[in-house]
Amino acid sequence: MVRCLREAGGNPGRSGHRLSIEAARVVFDAREAVARLIGAPDSRQVVFTGNATEALNLAIAGVLEPGAHVITTSMEHNSVARPLRYLESQGVGLSVIQTGPAGRVDPGAVARAMRPETRLVAMTHASNVIGTVQPVEEVARACRERGVLFLVDAAQTAGCYPIDVAAAGIDLLAFTGHKSLLGPPGTGGLYVREGVTLRPLERGGTGSRSELDMQPDFLPDQLESGTPNFVGLAGLGAGVGVVLEGGVEAIRGREEGLARKLRDGLRAIDGVTVYGPDDDRHGRTVPEVGVVSFNLDGVEPSDVGYILDSEYGVLCRVGLHCAPWAHRTIGTYPRGTVRLSLGFHSTAADVAHVLGAVGEMAAEARRGAKR
Amino acid sequence: MHVFVxxxxxxxxxxxxxxxxxxxxxxxxxPVPRALSASCGVAVRLKPELEERVRALAEGGGVRTEGFHRLGSEGR
Structure with missing residues (x-):
């Protein structure tokens, strides 16, 4: 990114000078890298946004009009829930498929909720609260059979869980740069299957068709107006390069092992409740990403988070994680949970350290309860 | 004489x-020469003898162009 600011400080594609062309190359390379990672047949179908939220809004508002019907799930983040609730107030029909506490969506329930006017199914690939991975291939099949567009929120999975948009039949896929793609905040994007046309959220300068005052009708320009964050995209391209080099399958295997250790270790601590499909009722058939939510009996999540940070140097997020629907679904609303997230750089030593910390806190809480 | 894509x-x-x-x-x-009307502001300039090879590469790679044009080397 530093090299990018020094040597590519022009506006990508707005000019023919050296710095502008270097900036355009940076954006092109990032686009190609993302396309390769998610199995997009053509990189021009990848448009960049500021984050996954913007990408989800673009997809949702770009497809739905009053009178249309949309299906989503009770495990969604507010980045899907809020735009849909808003559109509901504007005359869009909304069905929310309720899941059990494991958070896994039944593809049959999605198919049964479809109506003649259903235009879109919007759902997360993996829960940002408990890590449950959704059966997107099955839902994609149901969508294809009924001619319904399928939008997947891959904020938790892009870079750490295999995704192939073409093979899975995903029409729209939103991603963020700042999680498992190892890029900086302020980067994200949307894959748009060729043949799917979205109404842009914004219109403006694109560096193309400059003689016309009408928005271009081709990608990526149609959905990318204004100066892009090419410095951020330099970081995103580099991050995705690291992921491609490591291989998503290998990254996934490592994270899955660590997540299992973390979940098992937490469950073994007296006074700890771990949420998600990993509990005994559901066995081990449901895949999860490295997002683990738990609570400690008798201690508020905010206190657990504070002590983990100040005494053990463990940084985690506590509360509702911008996902009130998901917390209602798993039975932790309004208290919320303590959420631990594993990533590319997490190690077995990190997991052992956290388990030791939570173990000590649980023992302390038990002593306090006895007094 | 050059080819401008x-x-x-x-x-x-x-x-x-x-x-x-x-x-x-x-x-x-x-930068796209003034004599050419094009949508995007950047052009590729080639020696004319490379045109056929580049056309084939562009086609094979799925590149969308708005044409190959022969002009003087300064784009006039």
Missing amino acids: VFPSTHEAMRLDHLLTQAGIEHDLI
Whole structure:
């Protein structure tokens, strides 16, 4: 990114000078890298946004009009829930498929909720609260059979869980740069299957068709107006390069092992409740990403988070994680949970350290309860 | 005399640039000459004898162009 600011400080594609062309190359390379990672047949179908939220809004508002019907799930983040609730107030029909506490969506329930006017199914690939991975291939099949567009929120999975948009039949896929793609905040994007046309959220300068005052009708320009964050995209391209080099399958295997250790270790601590499909009722058939939510009996999540940070140097997020629907679904609303997230750089030593910390806190809480 | 390739978008120009660089084909990226009306502001400039090879590469790589044009080397 530093090299990018020094040597590519022009506006990508707005000019023919050296710095502008270097900036355009940076954006092109990032686009190609993302396309390769998610199995997009053509990189021009990848448009960049500021984050996954913007990408989800673009997809949702770009497809739905009053009178249309949309299906989503009770495990969604507010980045899907809020735009849909808003559109509901504007005359869009909304069905929310309720899941059990494991958070896994039944593809049959999605198919049964479809109506003649259903235009879109919007759902997360993996829960940002408990890590449950959704059966997107099955839902994609149901969508294809009924001619319904399928939008997947891959904020938790892009870079750490295999995704192939073409093979899975995903029409729209939103991603963020700042999680498992190892890029900086302020980067994200949307894959748009060729043949799917979205109404842009914004219109403006694109560096193309400059003689016309009408928005271009081709990608990526149609959905990318204004100066892009090419410095951020330099970081995103580099991050995705690291992921491609490591291989998503290998990254996934490592994270899955660590997540299992973390979940098992937490469950073994007296006074700890771990949420998600990993509990005994559901066995081990449901895949999860490295997002683990738990609570400690008798201690508020905010206190657990504070002590983990100040005494053990463990940084985690506590509360509702911008996902009130998901917390209602798993039975932790309004208290919320303590959420631990594993990533590319997490190690077995990190997991052992956290388990030791939570173990000590649980023992302390038990002593306090006895007094 | 040079061949100038023009494009609907910067992305397409970058894609051809990438393919040509990979193939080791000499080319320049330059601002689109005034004499050519094109959608995107960047053009690829080639020696005329490379045109057929580059056309084939562009087609094979799925690059969308708005044409190959022969003009003087300064784009006039």
